[in-house]
Each structure stands twice: as structure tokens, then as C-alpha cells.
Amino acid sequence: MDWFGQEEWQAVILSLKVSVWAVLLSLPLGILTAYALARWQFRGHQLLNGLVHLPLILPPVVTGYLLLLTFGRRGLAGAWLEETFGLVLAFRWTGAVLAAAIMAFPLMVRAIRLAIEAVDPKLEQAASTLGASRFAVFTTVTLPLILPGVITGVVLAFAKAMGEFGATITFVSNIPGQTQTLPSAIYTFLQVPGGEGPALRLVIVSIIVAMGALVASELLARRARKRVSGV
Amino acid sequence: MSLCVAIQHQLADFTLDVSFEAPRGITALFGASGTGKTSIINAVSGLLRPDQGRIILDGEPIFDTAMKIDIPPHKRRLGYVFQDGRLFPHLSVRRNLLYGARYAHPEAQGPGFDEVVALLGIAPLLDRNPGLLSGGEKQRVAIGRALLSRPRMLLMDEPLAALDSARKEEILPFLEQLREHTDIPTLYVSHSVAEVARLATSVVMLDNGKVTRAGPAEQVLSDPATARQFGLREAGSILPATVQTHHPDGLTELSVSGGRLFLPKIDQPKGSSTRVRILAHDIMISRNYPKDISALNILPGEITSIRQGTGPGMILQIKSGDDFLLARITRRSAEAMSLKPGAHVHAVIKAVAVARVDVATR
Numbered sequence: 001m002d003w004f005g006q007e008e009w010q011a012v013i014l015s016l017k018v019s020v021w022a023v024l025l026s027l028p029l030g031i032l033t034a035y036a037l038a039r040w041q042f043r044g045h046q047l048l049n050g051l052v053h054l055p056l057i058l059p060p061v062v063t064g065y066l067l068l069l070t071f072g073r074r075g076l077a078g079a080w081l082e083e084t085f086g087l088v089l090a091f092r093w094t095g096a097v098l099a100a101a102i103m104a105f106p107l108m109v110r111a112i113r114l115a116i117e118a119v120d121p122k123l124e125q126a127a128s129t130l131g132a133s134r135f136a137v138f139t140t141v142t143l144p145l146i147l148p149g150v151i152t153g154v155v156l157a158f159a160k161a162m163g164e165f166g167a168t169i170t171f172v173s174n175i176p177g178q179t180q181t182l183p184s185a186i187y188t189f190l191q192v193p194g195g196e197g198p199a200l201r202l203v204i205v206s207i208i209v210a211m212g213a214l215v216a217s218e219l220l221a222r223r224a225r226k227r228v229s230g231v
Numbered sequence: 232m233s234l235c236v237a238i239q240h241q242l243a244d245f246t247l248d249v250s251f252e253a254p255r256g257i258t259a260l261f262g263a264s265g266t267g268k269t270s271i272i273n274a275v276s277g278l279l280r281p282d283q284g285r286i287i288l289d290g291e292p293i294f295d296t297a298m299k300i301d302i303p304p305h306k307r308r309l310g311y312v313f314q315d316g317r318l319f320p321h322l323s324v325r326r327n328l329l330y331g332a333r334y335a336h337p338e339a340q341g342p343g344f345d346e347v348v349a350l351l352g353i354a355p356l357l358d359r360n361p362g363l364l365s366g367g368e369k370q371r372v373a374i375g376r377a378l379l380s381r382p383r384m385l386l387m388d389e390p391l392a393a394l395d396s397a398r399k400e401e402i403l404p405f406l407e408q409l410r411e412h413t414d415i416p417t418l419y420v421s422h423s424v425a426e427v428a429r430l431a432t433s434v435v436m437l438d439n440g441k442v443t444r445a446g447p448a449e450q451v452l453s454d455p456a457t458a459r460q461f462g463l464r465e466a467g468s469i470l471p472a473t474v475q476t477h478h479p480d481g482l483t484e485l486s487v488s489g490g491r492l493f494l495p496k497i498d499q500p501k502g503s504s505t506r507v508r509i510l511a512h513d514i515m516i517s518r519n520y521p522k523d524i525s526a527l528n529i530l531p532g533e534i535t536s537i538r539q540g541t542g543p544g545m546i547l548q549i550k551s552g553d554d555f556l557l558a559r560i561t562r563r564s565a566e567a568m569s570l571k572p573g574a575h576v577h578a579v580i581k582a583v584a585v586a587r588v589d590v591a592t593r
């Protein structure tokens with residue numbers, strides 16, 4: 001594939017890596033948050049709901065800048081992470097993961113929350129009378145029933161992570177081979193003369209990845225839906 | 232094995248304030264819709280936390296506000312059969328049943344998987360998914376799932392209410408078998424007198440959140456005072472009976488404590504015991520032994536009590552042998568025949584008046 005430059009490859013691989021990690025790492029927290037918002041009543045319910053949705057309505061650049069302030073090497077959380085775990089986020093690919101996860105989080109939570117709200121609590125009650133603890137009820141009844149919603153949430157989050165640009169470039173910049181994700185690469189190619197070719201190729205890759213994820217999720221979700229429909 | 236319930240709980244439009252005991256066998260919680268029956272059963276299961284009171288199962292408090300005990304539902308080990316089945320849609324029938332067994336107490340005794348499947352006749356359904364089962368099939372699987380969790384007690388919330396009469400007839404025999412073959416006591420919520428008459432060994436009658444009458448089923452059902460609450464057209468008594476002979480003309484002869492009954496063919500072997508429900512309005516009263524009458528069944532007895540209704544009717548309680556019958560007649564007849572407590576009468580019952588559903592299958 002010599003028509004595909006090394007820089008382009010790096011961008012594609014990096015984007016895939018960042019998106020997969022972003023989705024995997026945020027999924028458990030996404031399910032927990034969705035469950036809390038759907039089922040629990042607690043003080044600060046509205047506040048949590050607002051915080052989760054904030055990245056959806058803030059300009060991405062603002063989110064990125066806030067991340068830089070908090071998770072930058074001199075930021076409160078950033079300094080602590082570096083001291084305790086030796087983990088640096090700003091201007092690293094790990095930071096791109098954080099930015100993508102936060103930007104994708106509202107979409108993931110929303111899809112999973114809708115699925116949880118559609119589960120009949122009576123089924124969970126039935127499971128508890130059969131001797132299943134709350135955790136067992138969740139893993140054996142709730143989780144299988146919300147699987148289609150979880151798949152939808154994962155795919156939406158993955159797509160959002162692949163396309164994330166504003167927050168990422170603000171927080172981790174645009175360093176080829178390190179933090180230059182697919183959208184950043186397209187942007188960079190468009191800034192230089194003769195960059196239309198590589199940009200176009202990356203655009204095609206983007207479309208293929210997005211379509212592939214959509215089709216795969218549709219197939220998976222259809223199978224899961226069939227299973228939980230009980231017929 | 233018994234259950235003691237004494238709870239108070241504020242519901243939307245009335246206060247539940249009940250105290251009763253459920254001994255072995257099937258205890259029916261009977262009452263019209265919205266009298267708090269389901270709230271009681273939910274409180275016993277732990278799905279509802281009553282404002283106050285205590286629930287004691289076999290000497291062990293599972294709920295007690297004074298002692299601050301509230302065992303969570305999954306640790307109470309009670310098998311709950313819901314009105315709507317509540318089978319897990321993502322699991323096959325087999326895996327629904329196994330779900331019950333999965334969390335069963337390892338030392339608990341109870342019927343095994345094959346036994347339950349055979350008892351409920353659900354072997355052909357095992358590999359099906361719940362979505363395609365009929366209502367009756369779903370309920371049988373739900374009962375099996377509850378049984379396999381090896382519960383200390385079964386709770387059934389109108390398990391037949393959502394079924395048509397043919398499907399009910401399909402499940403009633405299983406419930407009767409369950410009563411005979413297992414030691415598991417059952418709390419059975421119902422607003423159907425026919426179901427109560429056929430299944431219950433004890434009855435707790437509820438009205439507006441209060442217990443109005445409780446006791447052994449034969450006593451409660453044959454009490455003229457309860458007839459109004461059961462509904463006059465539904466009032467009747469139950470007689471324990473033994474199958475004696477099947478006659479070639481299609482009649483089955485049964486013995487009851489007060490004499491013999493001839494009923495349309497009952498599909499049970501000679502010597503088997505059963506119970507027959509006789510509705511109060513199906514009984515005629517005669518002072519003398521009636522002759523030249525088409526009715527086949529004449530039970531002698533003595534009037535033990537008379538209850539005057541608000542309308543033209545009244546209800547007599549008649550002791551025949553060791554059992555009680557209820558007869559509904561007009562006040563005019565009672566006066567013409569000068570019927571009083573202590574009077575000797577004959578209760579006349581047409582063989583064909585006793586419906587198939589009112590004869591228990593064992």
C-alpha cells in the first residue's frame with residue numbers, strides 16, 4: 001500500500017487505538033452512570049445528569065481547554081496522576097483517550113439509560129424473589145436485557161471518539177505519530193499545498209470505518225434484540 | 232411450618248391493618264379487587280416494606296419493625312408466582328426453570344428438576360422461548376421455576392386470573408397435586424370463590440384492608456355470614472367426599488358424611504377422596520323425605536342457623552353428617568314451612584347442578 005503514506009497510516013491506527021481504549025475504559029462507568037440516572041433517586045441527580053451531558057453542549061474547544069487546566073502537568077489532577085502513577089496525559093495519546101472518552105460519554109450513557117428504562121422492574125423483582133442478590137439480578141437479568149442498548153451506546157461512542165477533533169487538538173495538540181488522530185491529520189493535510197490527495201484518502205477511510213461499525217452494531221443489536229424479545 | 236402476619240401499612244386510599252396465621256396447606260387470601268391482598272403478599276415476599284408490624288415464618292422473624300428486622304427478598308426463600316408469570320424473556324423455558332434452582336439453598340429439600348417438569352407437564356416446552364408460550368403454559372413454567380428455588384413457602388398472586396376458563400381448568404389439577412404431593416405451604420391470593428373452594432384449606436377474607444373472617448375453608452365457606460361477601464350467587468359450601476362407584480349410566484356415586492351423592496361421571500378412581508362444592512342456590516329444602524322427584528340427591532340434616540338478607544331471600548346453614556351445607560331460599564318459603572334453627576329438613580340437590588369445575592380432581 002505505497003499510495004498510503006506512513007503519516008496517514010499512523011493517524012488511522014492511532015485513532016482506532018484511542019477510540020477503542022476510550023470506549024472500553026468508559027463503558028463500566030457509563031453503565032453505572034446510566035443505571036444510577038435511570039433507577040436511583042438521590043440528591044444531585046439533576047447535577048449528575050447535567051455534568052454527564054455538559055460535553056455535548058459546550059464548545060469542544062472549551063472542554064479541551066478545561067481538560068488542559070485540570071489534567072495538564074500543572075493541573076490539579078494532572079500533577080497528582082504524574083506523581084502517583086507516573087501517568088502523563090497532556091500532549092500524549094493517553095490524553096487523546098481521555099478527551100475522546102469524555103466527549104463520547106453523553107452519547108453512551110444516553111443509549112444505555114434508555115435501554116435500562118425499558119427493562120420491566122417486575123422481572124428484576126421476580127429474580128430477587130428467586131434468591132438472586134442485587135448484583136446477581138443485574139448481571140443475570142438487567143444486563144442481558146439491555147445488551148442491545150449497550151451495543152448502540154458503544155457504537156455511538158466509538159464513532160464520536162473516531163471523529164473527535166476540537167477537544168483533542170486543544171488538549172493534546174497535533175503531533176504526528178503521537179497525538180495526530182484521523183481528523184487532525186485531515187485538517188493538517190488540508191493546510192498544506194498538495195495535501196488534498198492524502199486528505200481524501202483519509203476521508204474515505206473514515207467513511208469505511210464508520211459504515212463498518214454501524215453495520216456491525218446493527219447486526220449485533222438485531223441478534224441481541226431477538227434474544228431478549230423472548231420469541 | 233406456618234406463617235404469622237401482623238402488619239399495618241398506609242396505602243393510597245385505605246390503611247392495611249391485618250393479622251392472620253397461615254397454617255400448612257393452601258391459605259387463600261380472598262377479597263374483591265383493591266382490598267390489599269397483593270400488598271400483603273408483597274409484604275411477605277419483601278417487595279413491599281410495611282409501615283409497621285411483623286412477619287414470622289416458621290418461628291423466624293423475616294420482618295419486624297420493633298426488632299428492626301427486614302430480611303431482603305432474595306434471602307427470604309419464598310417462591311413467588313406472579314399473576315403475569317414474569318418469565319425471563321432472554322432465557323429458554325429450561326433456563327428459566329434452572330434460574331430458580333440456581334440460587335436454591337443447598338440444604339433445602341424439595342422436588343428435583345425432572346420431578347417438577349413431570350408434575351407440571353412442561354417437558355415439551357423446555358427448549359422453547361417464553362414469548363411463544365400460551366398463558367397457561369407460562370404460568371405452569373412460573374410455578375415450576377418458583378418450586379425449583381426450593382422455597383419455604385409459595386406465594387401465588389392470582390396465578391389464574393389472566394387465563395380463560397379452559398386454561399384455568401388446565402392448571403387447577405396441578406395446583407391440587409402440588410397441595411397433595413409437597414409439604415410447601417402456600418399463600419394464595421384470589422378473588423374467585425370457585426378457585427378458593429377448590430384449592431384452599433384455610434381462608435382469610437379481606438375487606439378494605441381488614442380481615443373480616445379467617446379459618447378452615449369448610450367453615451368459612453359454609454358460614455351464612457360470609458355469603459354476602461362471597462357474592463350471593465357464588466355462596467356455597469364444600470363437602471369432602473369419597474368416590475364409591477361408577478355406575479354404567481354415567482353417574483358417579485360418592486359418599487359424604489351425611490349420605491350419598493350421585494353426580495355426572497367424575498374421572499377419578501374408586502376410593503379416591505375429593506371435594507365437591509355445592510352452591511347455595513342449587514339446594515331445595517323439603518320438610519319430609521321427598522318422593523317422586525327427579526332430583527337424585529337428598530341429604531338429611533338439621534338447620535343450624537338462618538341469616539336474613541336485605542331482600543326477599545335468606546340463607547340457611549344445615550348440618551348434614553359432620554359437614555355444613557348452605558341453602559338459599561326465599562323468606563316466603565321459610566315462613567310457609569316454619570323453618571327454624573333445630574328443624575329437621577332434607578336438602579335436595581340436582582345431580583346436574585354440580586358443575587365439573589366444582590369437583591376437585593383429587
